[in-house]
Amino acid sequence: MANSASVNYIKVAHHFKFNYSEMKDIKPGQFVSSPVFYALGSEWVIECIPQYSNQELPGIYTCFRVKLKEYKTVNPTISLNLLKRDGKTYTLPIRYQQRNGTDLFRHGFSVLSNSLLEKDFVNDGSFELICSISNTDIPHNSCSLQVPRSFDLHSQIGQLMESTETADVTFHVENRSFMCHRIVLAARSPVFKAELFGNMAEATQKQIKIQDMAPEVFEAMLHFIYTDSFPSCDSKKSSTKMAQHLFVAADRYAIDGLKALCENKLCGRISLDTVAIILALALQHNSLRLKNACLYLLTEPGTLINWMLSDEYEDLVRSFPSIKAEIRDRVNTGPCDKKKKRKANSLLTQ
Template sequence: MVLFTGNEWVIDCYPRDTRQEWSSCTSFLVRLHGEYKAVNPTISLSLMKRDGTTSTLSHQYRLKGEEEEKLRHAIQNSPFERQVFAYGDYSNLLSAEDIINNGSFELICTIDNTDIPHSRCSLGVPKSFDLHSHIGKLLESSETADATFRVENRSFVCHRLILAARSPVFKAMLFGNMAEATQQEIKIADMCPEVFEVMLHFIYTDFVPSCNSEMASTKFIQQLFVASDRYAIEGLKSLCENKLCAHISLDTVTATLALALQHNSPHLKNACLDFIAEPGTLISWTLSDEYVNLVRSFPSIIAEIRGKVDTAPSFKNVKLQKI
């Protein structure tokens, strides 16, 4: 309900139109509520799309006189005589992927009245809703925490439900038949506390916190990439992949390629292979000890590297070193 021009306006939503032949339509009425002053508004209705543009509803009316009578036939059994000022419907709204966002939509109603600037009111979920900030505060305060993780010499208190919702691995660990489901303190091996801390922050907030120079290093991001894959946190894994792709060098490409192969990352693997196939890189790389170690661990990678360089004229006469 919105107060405008000294009147209370109501937007009624009918998810399914009462007419059988229009049963896939979602309809809206814009009407005055209770006692009201005389108004002569122009009202328009539109739906906000996920890309920020609007989609105009069909069958919009600025109702007066005979049009008000037509409206009572458009929506059967409407009890709001002489109160309805606009009507609009949208076919198949409930399945419109460009409009429905997380089960919600936003309806824009613009009311123009003589000598009064237009007003915009929305029906739906507010755009800025700071959910991650509120959940992140739970991590900071430890309020209602029900699990403790021990990583080397540090302890982290967490919420089982939040971890389970964000990671299928944590879900199986904390609510399945694994021993951790009943443990008060859960030990995490093969991970440094700083990596676990950043991973927790992402689980609670969907963001990676600001890092110092050491935590922004390629080595740290590689460790975070391994941790995100270990606990199947796909959003964090994707962020790490993009970061590692942007910092591939002759010094890092072997370790990064090995991680891509170990943790099933085609995107990261292809970025490494593209770098290796650049002129001036392949020869230097194949002469390194890192190349020898990589090929011994992943002998099939030679065929993939060859596939990348065979189409480059600069490498027609280059033979990859066999181990």
């Protein structure tokens, strides 16, 4: 495996080449490792498991696991891209795991079916993987100047949320009220800018009522607007639900950063239990990345057949009939046995 790196201590990208021909004979669960590489002042490694399977994912997959060499309290953003035969890149959806339920980062991982890996990415017996890691919470290096908290822009603007002295507009959401600052909202959202400083009625109003949004979702959206961070949640399940609601809110107010952050989180939470609702969100709010991540999970005919027998599938097709054609294209162009392909096509024509 060859390794070349570009390090700037803000965003780190590493390029690896894996010999897939040699990996195919490795026993299930075993892995091969990349060389140790450095990102943001820490040692990292990528473990590649070429014979990976679990109950959620019928079939055989290759799993990519990005790990710190030692446990640290970090909140990394990881990007994994596979290089296709035509020179283009494909972004793998990332899931994040924690250690023993604490805030200690354990690893980020992604899976891809072996049939798709061999079809689109293996070239002359090998495939290439590009890993990027960014996290401004990790110190740049041991000699870097630590910026005092008082000079932290996000922290200072975030403190405005706690203050009512300079607030100049109040939003009423169901039974709760939120005092805000027009200029902050306008700087973060073109929709708020048009409402609060344009020719709309809200531009002259100090009391504005928000419809069709839960108070906790509006509060979480304000948290991102003021702090540029995702709000903390009590559990993985509540975090997934909040990401779904915030994805809709971000699209409504054209907050691209929040929408992308929600896409990242939802890409890591796609399973047979959640794929219907996440795919519906992707279709309703024009998220090509989220749609493709869902369709890649469903490309395996065995997985697709199980899903198409569920009530969630029927509800989705009633709301978005055109998705059938896209799923059919994925099935017919993907590598699989003819029996499963015929069964999937039979269900798609019902």
